[in-house]
Amino acid sequence: MAPLPPPSPxxxxxxxxxxxxxxxxIPEQYPLSELDQxxxxxxLSVxxxxxxTAGLFFKDTQSFYILKLRLANFDPSAVKWDEVDGTNGCPHLxxxxxxxDVVAVREFRRGEGQSWEEVLEGEKGWLE
Incomplete structure (x- = not known):
């Protein structure tokens, strides 16, 4: 992973x-996943x-939850924007x-044969 400058804006x-x-x-300190630990x-993702991210890491999953976090709540020095597999600026807290920090939480489910891209296509308003 190579560090990148933060996106602007x-x-x-x-x-x-x-x-x-x-x-x-949701607790004051969210329980970290094994991977995060x-x-x-x-x-995190933008x-x-x-x-x-869903297509790569949740391809065999029928449902997951997305927590929407306000970026301004974090000290800028605590968020690094790293290049991962050619993806520009993955945020890592x-x-x-x-x-x-949590603004909203939603569950997402996909139907038989449906891709995560198809499911999330209609959520552009929520995924700002």
Whole structure:
């Protein structure tokens, strides 16, 4: 992973895909996934990356949850924009997030033979 400068303008929101429903209520410190613990940062996406991330890492999953996080809540030095597999600027949060950062949570499901890209195509308003 090579660090990149942050995008300009910065997006208002970044997103965390979770394979299961988040805790209810969402805690002050969100429980980190094994991957996030192992890598030392929280894997996030910007809106246009969600279908790509879902297609790569959730291709065998029929449903997942997306947590919508307000980027301005994080110290800019805690968010690194890394190049991953040629993808420009994947946001990685070196720290954690919690209830104060979560703007919304939604479950997404796909039907038989449906791609995540097809499911998420109609969600451009929510995925800002």
């Amino acid at each position: 910065l997006p208002e929101f970044v997103y965390k895909i979770a394979p299961t429903a988040p805790p209810d209520p 192992q890598d030392g940062f929280v894997h 809106s246009w990356q969600i279908p790509i 070196y720290g954690n997030f919690g209830v104060k």
